[in-house]
Amino acid sequence: MSAVPDISVVIPVYNEEPNLPLLFSRLYPVLDGLGRPFEVIFTNDGSADRSLALLKAQFAARPGVTRVIDFNANYGQHMAIMAAFERVRGQVIVTLDADLQNPPEEIPKLLALIDAGHDYVGGFRINRKDSLFRTVASRVINGVRRSTTSIEMTDQGCMLRAYRRPIIDAIVRSGANNTFIPALAYSFSGNPTEVGVKHEERHAGVSNYSLYKLIRLNFDLITGFSLAPLQAFTMFAMASSAGSLALVMVLFYRRFVLNLDRETFGVFTLFGILFFLLSVAMIGIGLIGEYVGRTYQVVRVRQRYFVREMIESKD
Numbered sequence: 001m002s003a004v005p006d007i008s009v010v011i012p013v014y015n016e017e018p019n020l021p022l023l024f025s026r027l028y029p030v031l032d033g034l035g036r037p038f039e040v041i042f043t044n045d046g047s048a049d050r051s052l053a054l055l056k057a058q059f060a061a062r063p064g065v066t067r068v069i070d071f072n073a074n075y076g077q078h079m080a081i082m083a084a085f086e087r088v089r090g091q092v093i094v095t096l097d098a099d100l101q102n103p104p105e106e107i108p109k110l111l112a113l114i115d116a117g118h119d120y121v122g123g124f125r126i127n128r129k130d131s132l133f134r135t136v137a138s139r140v141i142n143g144v145r146r147s148t149t150s151i152e153m154t155d156q157g158c159m160l161r162a163y164r165r166p167i168i169d170a171i172v173r174s175g176a177n178n179t180f181i182p183a184l185a186y187s188f189s190g191n192p193t194e195v196g197v198k199h200e201e202r203h204a205g206v207s208n209y210s211l212y213k214l215i216r217l218n219f220d221l222i223t224g225f226s227l228a229p230l231q232a233f234t235m236f237a238m239a240s241s242a243g244s245l246a247l248v249m250v251l252f253y254r255r256f257v258l259n260l261d262r263e264t265f266g267v268f269t270l271f272g273i274l275f276f277l278l279s280v281a282m283i284g285i286g287l288i289g290e291y292v293g294r295t296y297q298v299v300r301v302r303q304r305y306f307v308r309e310m311i312e313s314k315d
């Protein structure tokens with residue numbers, strides 16, 4: 001390792017073979033141009049293509065400033081980033097996706113804001129180039145997050161962000177399991193800010209996120225940062241039981257005082273109420289499961305990922 005790095009750039013890589021050459025050729029000139037010592041930490045998150053070979057070649061080309069963490073399997077984007085966070089040497093940490101949706105040329109913009117005294121700089125995507133479905137889904141999710149947690153973030157899905165070292169250390173110490181990193185970082189930050197960054201189409205390949213993964217991620221986000229869903233459920237359950245009670249009273253009133261509904265009263269009404277209450281109870285059980293599962297994950301301290309090899313120059 002040459003000079004102690006000032007800036008650590010963290011990049012998770014999962015089957016990004018077609019994107020890596022262009023990433024290298026755009027990222028390194030930007031970093032060289034900063035005139036500050038830097039390091040780039042790639043985590044190969046169990047890629048099945050030639051990503052690892054390309055990362056090794058890049059290490060050979062720029063050994064002083066390149067480090068590669070090689071996972072033995074796929075543990076997900078957030079674990080890949082966490083593994084790099086645990087090993088960063090710089091005082092400022094930048095996260096970036098490997099697929100060139102976040103242009104590396106925007107990094108200096110983030111660093112300028114860090115230098116201006118902020119400890120957290122979040123990027124938000126101007127002119128987002130994702131499918132309509134993804135864009136609309138994120139809007140909805142952003143709205144839910146804003147109303148259930150105290151986290152202010154224009155664009156939670158943008159991974160182009162810069163943090164000061166103490167925030168990263170705090171994240172590492174909290175040993176977050178599968179937690180949404182930008183939100184966690186935000187909660188530790190004293191002076192956060194945001195800046196618009198360009199967004200490009202994925203250079204090659206398709207997003208690694210299925211609808212299922214996105215839903216999981218957002219469950220993590222909401223249950224990880226607030227008890228609002230649980231409380232909302234309680235409120236809803238209270239309101240609905242009051243509603244059902246009122247309904248039953250109306251039915252009884254019509255049947256026994258006004259002497260109406262002689263044929264239809266009974267079975268169907270009760271079934272209706274029963275189904276309703278049952279579904280409310282089931283939502284509740286699911287939500288409780290969400291929290292219990294989370295507690296279980298934290299209690300069961302286990303190894304979260306397995307590093308097969310660290311490719312870095314030994315000093």
Ligand code: UDP
Pocket residue numbers: 011012013014015016045074075076077078080096097098099101157206207208209
């Ligand atoms: N990624 C990863 N492990 C995974 C999925 C994704 O390391 O299991 C990386 C991927 O290589 C990319 C970043 O995380 O650098 C974002 O992934 P992607 O572009 O698929 O997500 P999207 O841009 O659709 O949010």
Ligand code: MG
Pocket residue numbers: 097099101202207
């Ligand atoms: Mg992407």
